[in-house]
Amino acid sequence: xxEPAQLxxxxxxxxxLKAVSLGPLHGYGVLLRxxxxxxxxxxxxxxxxxxxxxxxxxxxxLKASWGTSANNRRAKFxxxxxxxxxxxxxxxxxxxxxxxxxxxxxxxxxxxx
Amino acid sequence: xxxxxxxxxxxxxxxxxxxxxxxxxxEIRAHIRERAEDLRHAGVAGEEAxxxxxxxxxxxxxxxxxxxxxxxxxxxxxxxxxxxxxxRMSIKSPAxxxxxxxxxALGIGADTAMYSIxxxxxxxxxxxxNRDRIVIVRSTNKRHDQDxxxxxxxxxxxxxxxxxxxGLAAYRFVPANxxxxxxxxxxxxxxxxxxxxxxxVQHKPLFGRDFIAADEQPGAAPVVMLGYxxxxxxxxxxxxxxxxxxxxxxxPRVVIGVMPPGRRFPEETDLWVPLVPDAASEKRDNRELxxxxxxxxxxxxxxxxxxxxxxxxRLAAQYPDTNRDVTANVRPIxxxxxxxxxxxxxxxxxxxxxxxxxIACADVANMLLGRxxxxxxxxxxxxxxxAGKVAILRQVLLExxxxxxxxxxxxxxxxxxxxxxFDRAMGxxxxxxxxxxxxxxxxxxxxxxxxxxxxLLFGLAPALRLLKTDVSGALKxxxxxxxxxxxxxxxxRALVGFQMALCxxxxxxxxxxxxxxVRLYGTPIGVNTTNVLTxxxxxxxxxxxxxxxxxxxxxxxxxxxxxxxxxxxxxxxxQLPLGNWIPFAVEFEGKNNDAAQRPEVGGLVVSNNYxxxxxxxxxxxxxxxxxxxxxxxPVAVVxxxxxxxxxxxxxxxxxxxxxxxxxxxxxxxxxVVGVVPDILQNFREHLKHDPLxxxxxxxxxxRQMFLLARTAVPPATLTDAFRREVQRxxxxxxxxxxxxxxxxxxxxxxxxSLFGTMCTVFACVATVLAAIGLYAVILxxxxxxxxxxxxxxxxxxxxxxxxxxxxxxxxxxxxxxxAIGLLLxxxxxxVLRSLLTGVxxxxxxxxxxxxxxxxxxxxxxxxxxxxxxxxxxxxxxxxYE
Numbered sequence: 001x002x003e004p005a006q007l008x009x010x011x012x013x014x015x016x017l018k019a020v021s022l023g024p025l026h027g028y029g030v031l032l033r034x035x036x037x038x039x040x041x042x043x044x045x046x047x048x049x050x051x052x053x054x055x056x057x058x059x060x061x062l063k064a065s066w067g068t069s070a071n072n073r074r075a076k077f078x079x080x081x082x083x084x085x086x087x088x089x090x091x092x093x094x095x096x097x098x099x100x101x102x103x104x105x106x107x108x109x110x111x112x113x
Numbered sequence: 114x115x116x117x118x119x120x121x122x123x124x125x126x127x128x129x130x131x132x133x134x135x136x137x138x139x140e141i142r143a144h145i146r147e148r149a150e151d152l153r154h155a156g157v158a159g160e161e162a163x164x165x166x167x168x169x170x171x172x173x174x175x176x177x178x179x180x181x182x183x184x185x186x187x188x189x190x191x192x193x194x195x196x197x198x199x200x201r202m203s204i205k206s207p208a209x210x211x212x213x214x215x216x217x218a219l220g221i222g223a224d225t226a227m228y229s230i231x232x233x234x235x236x237x238x239x240x241x242x243n244r245d246r247i248v249i250v251r252s253t254n255k256r257h258d259q260d261x262x263x264x265x266x267x268x269x270x271x272x273x274x275x276x277x278x279x280g281l282a283a284y285r286f287v288p289a290n291x292x293x294x295x296x297x298x299x300x301x302x303x304x305x306x307x308x309x310x311x312x313x314v315q316h317k318p319l320f321g322r323d324f325i326a327a328d329e330q331p332g333a334a335p336v337v338m339l340g341y342x343x344x345x346x347x348x349x350x351x352x353x354x355x356x357x358x359x360x361x362x363x364x365p366r367v368v369i370g371v372m373p374p375g376r377r378f379p380e381e382t383d384l385w386v387p388l389v390p391d392a393a394s395e396k397r398d399n400r401e402l403x404x405x406x407x408x409x410x411x412x413x414x415x416x417x418x419x420x421x422x423x424x425x426x427r428l429a430a431q432y433p434d435t436n437r438d439v440t441a442n443v444r445p446i447x448x449x450x451x452x453x454x455x456x457x458x459x460x461x462x463x464x465x466x467x468x469x470x471x472i473a474c475a476d477v478a479n480m481l482l483g484r485x486x487x488x489x490x491x492x493x494x495x496x497x498x499x500a501g502k503v504a505i506l507r508q509v510l511l512e513x514x515x516x517x518x519x520x521x522x523x524x525x526x527x528x529x530x531x532x533x534x535f536d537r538a539m540g541x542x543x544x545x546x547x548x549x550x551x552x553x554x555x556x557x558x559x560x561x562x563x564x565x566x567x568x569l570l571f572g573l574a575p576a577l578r579l580l581k582t583d584v585s586g587a588l589k590x591x592x593x594x595x596x597x598x599x600x601x602x603x604x605x606r607a608l609v610g611f612q613m614a615l616c617x618x619x620x621x622x623x624x625x626x627x628x629x630x631v632r633l634y635g636t637p638i639g640v641n642t643t644n645v646l647t648x649x650x651x652x653x654x655x656x657x658x659x660x661x662x663x664x665x666x667x668x669x670x671x672x673x674x675x676x677x678x679x680x681x682x683x684x685x686x687x688q689l690p691l692g693n694w695i696p697f698a699v700e701f702e703g704k705n706n707d708a709a710q711r712p713e714v715g716g717l718v719v720s721n722n723y724x725x726x727x728x729x730x731x732x733x734x735x736x737x738x739x740x741x742x743x744x745x746x747p748v749a750v751v752x753x754x755x756x757x758x759x760x761x762x763x764x765x766x767x768x769x770x771x772x773x774x775x776x777x778x779x780x781x782x783x784x785v786v787g788v789v790p791d792i793l794q795n796f797r798e799h800l801k802h803d804p805l806x807x808x809x810x811x812x813x814x815x816r817q818m819f820l821l822a823r824t825a826v827p828p829a830t831l832t833d834a835f836r837r838e839v840q841r842x843x844x845x846x847x848x849x850x851x852x853x854x855x856x857x858x859x860x861x862x863x864x865x866s867l868f869g870t871m872c873t874v875f876a877c878v879a880t881v882l883a884a885i886g887l888y889a890v891i892l893x894x895x896x897x898x899x900x901x902x903x904x905x906x907x908x909x910x911x912x913x914x915x916x917x918x919x920x921x922x923x924x925x926x927x928x929x930x931x932a933i934g935l936l937l938x939x940x941x942x943x944v945l946r947s948l949l950t951g952v953x954x955x956x957x958x959x960x961x962x963x964x965x966x967x968x969x970x971x972x973x974x975x976x977x978x979x980x981x982x983x984x985x986x987x988x989x990x991x992x993y994e
Contacts, residue, residue: 027140028147047171050141051179058184060117069143071150076140 012044012052014095017061017080017088024079026069027053053078061087137180145170192511199512203519209484210516213477216882217520217567220473222527223875225552225560227466229532231459233550240376241314243407247446248414250281250404250421255438263402265394267428267436268307271404274424277417278406280313282306283388284379285401291347291384293359301343301383303361308387311338313407314378321355321370328387337366338385341374361386379405397435405446418443455864461944462871465622468615469879470567475608476886478571481513482601482608483893485575492579506576513572514565521564528552528560538867574604602897605890610930612883613967616876617934618941620966623876624959625942625952626869632951633862636800638690639792640727645821645854646828647689650839652816660814666842667810667818671720673838679826684720685810685818689854691861692819693796694805700779701759702769714755714804715794716772718815723807724750724789726823734766734787741786742811749783752791755804772806783808796861800951821854828853865948880970887927887974895919895978902982903990912983919982920975927971935960 019025019033030053031044056062061084069075080088145166152162170176203210241247250271252263263271263283272281284306291301308324317323318338328336337359339348348354358365366386377383393399408417425441485492492505529552536550552560581600657663667685674683688694694715700706721737724730732753741748749770756765765785773779783806795801810818824831832851839848895902902915910918942954952959 026143028144045171046144046169047176047179050137050144050176051183054180054183069147071147073143073147074139075143076136 011095012048013056014088014091015042015044016049016052016056017084017091020062020078021080021085021088024067024077026075026077028075029069030078056084060084133184137177141170141173141176192507195508195511196515198508199515202512203515206484209480210519212885213480213516214520214523216473216476216885217517218523218527219878219882220470220524221517221521221560221563221567222524223466223531223878224470224563225524225528225556226531226535227463228559229528229550229552229556230535231463232555234459235456240316240378241446243315244446246408247314248278248406248408248417248443249446249448250406250441250443252400252425252439252441255440262400263404263441264397264400264435265388265390265402266397267400267425267439268402268404270428271421271424271441272307272309275406275417275420277409277412277420279409280309281404281406282310282313283402283404284310285388285403286380287386291359291361293357299347302381303384303386304379304382305388306385310385310405311372313405315407316372316376316378318370319373321368323370324385324387329389331389331391333387333389335361335364335366336369336387337361339368339371340377340383340385341372343383344371379403397432406443414443414445457944458864458868458948461622461941462868462875464941465619465872465875468619469875469882470563472612472615472879472882472886474567474571475612476882476889477513477516478574479605479608479886479889481571481575482578482605483889485509485578485601489579502580505579509576509579510569510572513575514568517568517571518564520567521560524564525552525560528556535867535871538870539863574608578604602894605893606926609883609887609890610926610933612879612886613927613930613971614934614937616879616883616967616970617931617963618938619872619876619879620963621935621938621942621960622945623869623872624962625945625949625954625956626865626872628956628959629949629952630865630869633799633865636793636951638858639790640690640729640854642690642854642858644824644826644828645726646824646831646835646851647854647857648820648835648848648851649817650820650848657816663814663816664811667720670820670839670842671722673842674820674822674835677831677834677838679824679831681823681825682722682726683820683822684722684726685820686720686723687718687815687818688794689819689821689857690792690794691796691799691858692794694794694803697772697774697806699806700771700773702771702782711773712759714772714806716806716808717794718808718810718813718818720810723821726821727792729789729792731787731789733764734785736787736789737807737809742809742813747781747783747812748786748809750787750789750807751785752789752805752807754791754802755806756788758804770806798950799861865950868945868948880966884970884974887971888977891919891922891975891978892981894922895982899985899990902985903987906985907987907991915982915985916979919979924971924975931964931967935964938963 015034016030019030019037022033025033027050031046031049034042034044053062053064057064057078061081062078063081063084064076064078066074067077145163148166148169149162152165153159157165167173250263252267262285265283268281268283272283275281284304287303287305291299291303306324308326308329311317311323319341321338324336324338327333339354344350344354351357354368355370357368359368360366361384372385388402394401406417408414421441421443425436425439429436429439495505496502532550532552578601652663652666657666671683671685674680694717697714697716698711699714700711719737720726721739721741724736729736731750734750737748737750751765751770759770760768765788768785769782770785771779771782789807791802792805793799793802794805795803820835822828822831822835835851836848902918905918906915938960939955946954
């Protein structure tokens with residue numbers, strides 16, 4: 001699969017929002033889901049996860065509540081709020097546009113074919 | 114909604130701290146546990162899985178710190194956290210906190226009190242909008258070199274003729290009893306003012322009408338203008354007040370209007386009535402009025418001054434009997450109060466108290482530096498786990514501000530107490546009515562500002578030190594917290610040197626004031642000042658138009674006074690001790706008298722029993738007899754200084770001299786019949802001995818005299834009796850300025866004693882604080898070097914060597930501080946020149962004394978730590994790790 005790609009700064013929030021949009025998760029669950037979906041291509045620095053989660057909660061994009069996890073343990077679950085859903089959409093669009101722009105720059109061929 | 118969640122975050126931040134921490138902890142632990150389980154499922158052994166999971170996670174503390182950061186909504190939350198931490202730290206070391214807060218309270222409180230005083234004294238609110246256009250006009254008696262008030266006829270002439278002033282008005286104070294139906298009779302400050310008074314300062318009544326010219330005509334219906342606060346407090350803002358009648362000192366008056374709030378010119382006036390001239394005030398030499406005017410547009414003060422001088426000269430020519438020696442001058446309105454001239458002194462005191470505050474700050478900074486050394490490890494750990502340096506800095510500064518604000522609260526009490534003391538020390542006689550010594554809003558703002566400011570200032574010291582802490586060095590074992598200590602020690606020494614410099618200046622100032630006061634109070638005036646009552650009467654011209662009438666009046670009055678029970682002797686004098694004299698030029702019989710270069714002496718006219726009353730004995734010859742001045746040749750009594758100056762080594766008795774007044778023919782030859790010891794008369798330089806000639810009253814009668822009486826009982830009890838006797842002789846005579854001689858003299862020395870006391874208090878507090886600072890620094894140095902000292906002792910150093918090591922180490926930073934301080938002091942003490950009598954601002958005795966006092970303080974400060982160093986047990990010290 002190759003080396004896990006380094007995360008560009010600022011994209012962690014986007015990934016977390018996406019991961020949570022697929023269903024409420026606790027911290028470890030978010031980590032697993034991202035790794036799962038990216039098939040190991042993305043590695044998240046574990047220490048950076050929780051600050052990001054807390055920040056998103058503070059900004060109102062995530063909602064946290066205590067519940068029980070899969071193995072019957074008490075855990076804090078995060079889910080998207082309406083604002084979070086809007087934010088995810090906006091960020092995703094922005095990301096897509098960015099990727100297209102960079103791709104077209106990188107894909108430009110030299111004059112001599 | 115974002116706002117709601119933000120709000121919730123704030124509230125959680127403020128109140129749910131503990132729970133948040135616990136939850137965070139729980140969450141992270143759960144995460145690691147789950148990871149470990151997954152690893153175990155993947156085949157890793159139990160404990161190894163835990164370990165790996167933990168390592169994978171990374172720094173837990175760092176993560177938590179960042180989470181906390183992420184939760185914080187604003188810097189407010191940071192502040193709150195640091196505040197709580199700071200408070201916890203302060204409570205943990207109560208002795209330290211108490212000492213710091215106390216030192217700061219003293220400094221901040223004293224500074225605020227002084228600010229109030231300076232503010233009150235120098236920037237009193239006249240309620241004037243056009244302050245720089247308003248001037249006061251005074252008469253000056255050229256002969257007596259004293260400022261006088263102005264008479265009504267003179268005022269009328271000035272007002273009519275002056276062109277450079279847009280208006281000239283007159284007033285005098287008449288504290289009056291106000292009585293009417295609305296409340297009990299009250300005493301108010303009432304001002305009799307000419308009708309144009311308000312228009313000169315351009316104040317209009319709030320409602321009602323202003324005074325008009327008709328109001329100040331004799332026989333006009335009596336009216337009164339109320340001050341706003343009187344209307345509000347006594348009449349409850351009665352809208353129908355205009356037209357009501359009230360009684361002022363038994364005279365019914367109609368209220369014509371109310372002035373707007375804040376308009377109380379001149380000088381905190383409560384009520385205004387028109388100045389109506391009566392028979393007494395029509396006397397040109399009855400001078401009781403103060404004048405103020407407004408400069409015309411574009412007119413400079415100097416122009417007004419020369420015009421008014423010219424007008425006064427014209428009056429002097431027109432009315433030589435009353436105005437011969439009278440000139441006038443125009444001064445800016447600020448000089449209406451004598452305090453204005455003391456501005457540099459007040460500012461000097463303000464700077465002095467600022468020094469005290471700085472010294473206190475330096476002390477606290479040093480204390481914090483010492484504590485910072487102990488906390489180096491703790492701080493380093495915090496830095497290591499991710500706390501930014503900025504966060505540390507912020508927290509340290511906040512701790513300092515917490516200390517200084519606590520000091521500020523306590524300082525409030527100090528300030529109140531200080532103001533109260535000053536108020537009482539000024540006494541009711543000297544204190545001007547407008548001087549309010551209270552902590553007003555400005556002062557409270559000032560207190561708040563310097564509370565926070567000083568905290569930030571001295572917080573810099575430990576903050577800088579912590580910034581320089583080498584993190585890894587501090588964390589190494591054996592960390593005695595020495596890292597950053599080089600800066601710390603150097604900083605501490607610099608601070609102590611700084612403190613010493615400031616101390617020197619304060620001590621020098623205080624020393625000069627003390628020496629001056631000792632001289633002043635220690636030098637006898639030359640008379641027995643106890644139980645002597647003094648007062649003044651003005652004999653109006655019309656009734657007393659000949660020297661004989663004056664003579665008769667004073668003789669009769671003297672007899673009446675002496676007839677009163679409790680009175681031993683009564684007399685009169687043209688001036689009292691420390692009250693100056695009448696300047697004369699003098700010619701001596703038998704000497705070469707050059708008319709162009711006659712020497713000057715002072716002349717005083719006294720009743721024949723003056724010297725007996727003052728209990729002064731003749732050194733040579735005799736004192737005045739009853740017959741002197743009325744029969745026999747004209748005589749005079751001279752004082753020792755005159756005799757020394759003009760007849761050194763010769764007997765003075767039998768010699769003759771004559772006095773020459775300016776622009777007049779010489780007087781008759783006077784026979785010297787006695788020589789008396791010096792009585793101090795110089796009111797500018799209280800200790801100066803001047804040559805004086807005393808003349809018997811009958812020989813040279815003066816109309817304005819001071820009356821004196823020596824009493825067997827406390828003089829104040831006889832005041833009313835004296836007034837009544839004067840009234841019995843002449844019902845229209847005003848007796849005024851009744852005071853005991855002691856009070857007069859005390860008042861003339863009041864400034865010196867007041868300022869001197871304050872200077873001394875400041876210097877003492879500063880020296881104690883500086884000594885404490887030095888003590889702390891040396892103590893810290895000793896504890897830091899305990900090992901080294903133990904080693905030295907073990908290697909054979911004697912106690913003496915150790916003492917020298919510690920002591921000199923401590924003294925070294927002081928030398929430059931001392932030197933700088935002395936230089937500063939030499940320059941700074943010049944400001945005190947006007948207060949110092951008989952002492953020069955660079956008096957060597959005082960400066961040497963300052964150095965000595967400082968060295969003693971230093972020695973005391975070093976004593977305990979040095980003893981400690983001597984007692985170090987090398988075995989213990991070397992083992993200590």
